[in-house]
Amino acid sequence: MDTIQGFGKNMGSAFTNMGTAFTPFAARTSQFVKEQLGQADDKTQLPADYRELEARVDALHKVHQRMLSVTTQYGNEPYDYPPNLRESITDLSRNITGRVQALSNAATPAEAQQALVSPTQAPTDPKTFAHAISRAASASSQLLPASDPLSSGLEKLANASRQIGQARLTQDQVIVGQLVKPWTTNLNIPFKNVAKLRQEVENARLLLDAAKARQRQREQNGGGGGPGIGSIFKKNPADEAAADEQLRHEVETLEDKFIVAMEDAVRAMSELLNTPEPLRGLSAMVHAQLEYHQAAVDALQDVTESINGLQREQEASYRQSRDTAS
Incomplete structure (x- = not known):
């Protein structure tokens, strides 16, 4: 009889502590499945401030993705001249x-x-559209006599287009170096680090809720493993008290880990949201575009004045030749 009672005491303790014998992965998985099936009670809610930070981080992540889906084209030299x-x-x-x-x-x-x-x-030569115009104009100029006004106009256009093309390449280098690369780095490092910390928060919450569920189950069953094989054996009050204390300590430890995980995630998310790097890159992009377009305006103004002068001279000569002929 003593042997049977001893065996019963050991079996009862084994079933009582079976939940705590789960590995963290198994406990998280079990709790996650229960939540997905709607079988979990009293799910620990994340603070509103934390959820707001998560939403802002997700929005900023989408901003990076959408902007980079377009601005990465600045790293493709012939983006404005596919026929190249x-x-x-x-x-x-x-x-x-x-x-x-x-x-x-x-x-x-x-x-x-x-x-x-x-x-x-x-x-x-670079494969930009402006460089293509420059090459075409220069080659066309060489087909005409040097004294032909059209030859002079084409050569001036070739020089202006080359300047515009070089200004565009300078713009592209600035945008790639100061926006595309830093933003890509953000996606590959800070955002991934934040995602990892957020997952650690979720893992800590699942472990905490799994432990709380086991604690509620013990309380509902008055201690021990509840109905089952272990309930036919006599429970040892000292073992049950020790198991309750162990589970209470586990819940407190997991609560502390959950809080620490949230603090780490909040710190990382706040730093990511407050960094001036994205706006710094955007400013560099706009400034580079302004300089490029200003260089294009200056080059086109010069060539316009030159070609207009050639046009006036040719039209005056043309009218004079017609008047003489008549």
Whole structure:
């Protein structure tokens, strides 16, 4: 009989403490499933201030994503001149042909290696739309006599368009360096760090609520594991008191961990929301755009005055020739 009673006492303690034997992952998973199925009671609510911070962080995250989905184009040189693909293919073909020719002329292994690693042609012009206009105008100018006013006008347009293209490249470099890269870094580091801390808060809450649920279950059953195999055996009051105290201590510990996790997340979210980096990048972008457009205005004003002068001279000469002929 004593053996049976001892076995019963051990089994009762085992079932009583079964909940605390779960691993943290199992406890979190079990609590999460119960909440999803609507079977969890008294879910610990996050403070309103905390939820507001989460909403602001989520909004800022969407701002980064939406702005970067557009501004990353500044890192793509030919974004304003898609037809440059044909020019790029031509350049590639010319480069391959040049390398093949250099290899065929190599007399030693060293010369062959040099032919493979050395550029076979001078770097091509940038593939912006303004540079494309500059190349077309310059090539067209060379088809006409140097004395032709149209040739002079085309050459002036080529120079102005080249200046505009260079100003656009400068703008792009500033925007990529001071907005695109920092904002991308924010998505890859601070936002991910905040997401990790927020998940730790959720994990801490699930563990806390799982422990509270076990505590409520013990209270409802008057201690012990409730109905089941363990209930047919005599309970040891000392063991039950120790189990209650252990579970109470576990709940208090998990409450402390939950609070610490929230404090860490609040600190990280507040720092992310208050950093001046995003607005600093936006300011740099607008300033770069202003300088680019101002440079374009200056270049176009100069070329407009020059071409207008050429036009007036040509029209005056044209009228004079007609008057003379008549």
